[in-house]
Amino acid sequence: MHKRPALSAIPEKPPRKQQQRSIRTKQKLLNAALEAFSENGFKGTSTRNIADRAGVHHPLITYHFRNKDELWRAAVDRIFTEFNAALAAAAKAQAGECPKARMSALIRAYVHYAAGQPALHKIMVQEASRPSQRLDWLIDTHIRPLFDAAVEEIKVLQELGVAPPGDTKLLFNMIRVSSGALLALSLEFKGTSGIDMYQPGRLDELADMIISVFLPGDIEEE
Amino acid sequence: MHKRPALSAIPEKPPRKQQQRSIRTKQKLLNAALEAFSENGFKGTSTRNIADRAGVHHPLITYHFRNKDELWRAAVDRIFTEFNAALAAAAKAQAGECPKARMSALIRAYVHYAAGQPALHKIMVQEASRPSQRLDWLIDTHIRPLFDAAVEEIKVLQELGVAPPGDTKLLFNMIRVSSGALLALSLEFKGTSGIDMYQPGRLDELADMIISVFLPGDIEEE
DNA sequence: GTCTATATTATGATAGAC
C-alpha cells in the first residue's frame, strides 16, 4: 500500500460523521426538551436542565436552536408531526369502514398516543393558562386543523344517532380530555386509586369506555 | 374634657388594626399565589412575581409563610377548603333527593366551581407531571377523600343502571376531567372554536351535556 | 409589621479557543 497522491485528493464533502452527530444531538435535545417542558412548563424549565437531561453542554442549545423559544417550537412541532402521523395511519387503516368504526379507531389511536406522549396534553394545559404568542402559534399551526377535522366526523355520528346530541365542539372536547387529561393525570390516578394506566389492557379498557359512553348508538343497516 | 390620668392607662391589647392588615396581606398573597402558580407552575413562579401581583413587598412572603413551599401549600389548602364547602352546600341542598338528582347537582356545582377557579385543575396537572412530595401531600390531604366519596356515589348509580357499566374509578375520572380539564383549556377552546365558556348559559350547557352523557339512565319508580 | 440592602445561587445568552 502506498499513500494516495496529494493531487488526487479532491476536496471531499464535509465528513458525514459530523452531520450525523449533529442530527443525533438535535434529537436528544428535542426529547429532553419535551420531557422538561411538560414537567415544569416553559418558564419553569431552564435550558441548562434540558442540556443536562440530553447529556449535552448547554451552549449547544443556542447553536442548534438559536434560543429557548425556538427550541420549544421545534419540540412542539415534532410532537404534533408524530401525532398527526399516528392519527393518519389509524384513519387509513379504516378507510372503507363505517363512521363509528373509523371514530373508534381514532379514539384508540389517540389514547395510545397520549399514553406514550403525555406531553401532548400537559403542554396544552400549561400554555392555555394565559394568552401568549406561544398559545396563538400552537392553536393556529397545530390544533385548529386537527380540531376542525374531528368535529366534522363527530357531527356525522350525531346525525346518525351514534353520538349523543348537543354542541358538537363541546362533545369533541369532552372526548378529547377524557383520554388526554386522564392520562396526563395518571400519576395522581395511581395515587388515589392504585390503578396504573400503564398496565397491559388498561389503555384499551379506557378506550372502550370512551367509545361506549360517547358513541352509544349503533349504525342502522339499510 | 381633660386628660385621662396616666395611672388608669392599663396596658391595652396589641392594636387590632395591624392584625387586620396582616390578614388582608395574607389573603392578597394567597390569591396572587394561586393565580401565579396556576399560570406558570411551581418552578416557573417566582416569589417576587407573586408579591408584585399582590402589591406587596417580597420579603413579606418569608414573613407570613416562611418560604415558597409553605406558601404553595397554604394556597392549595385554601382552594380545596373552598371547593369542599361548595360541594357540601350542593349536597346538602339535595339531601332527600334521589341519587341521580344528587349527582347531577354535584356535577353542576363542580362545573361552576371549576370555571371560577380553574387553578383547581391546572395545579393538579402540573403537579402530576412527576413524583414529588407536593404531589403526595396533595393526594393524601385533599384529593383521595374527595375521590373515594365520589366513587361510592357513582357506584350506586351504576348499580341502578343510571351510569354506564365499567370500572367506576375510570368513569369518575372521565366525568371529572370533562369539566375540570375542559375549563382549564377554555382559552384554547376559544381559539379553536370561537366558543367562550364564560358566556352566560355555557356552563349549564356543559353540565347538562356531562349529565346526559354520563348518567343516561333513569331511576325506575317502585 | 414593614422596609432596604444584600448574600448566594441559577438562568439565558454569547464570545472565542479548539
Next chain:
DNA sequence: GTCTATCATAATATAGAC
C-alpha cells in the same frame, strides 16, 4: 461542531434598620 469562560440579569432567602 464542541467546549470553557464569562456577562448580565433574576431568583430565593435573610439580616437588620425602622
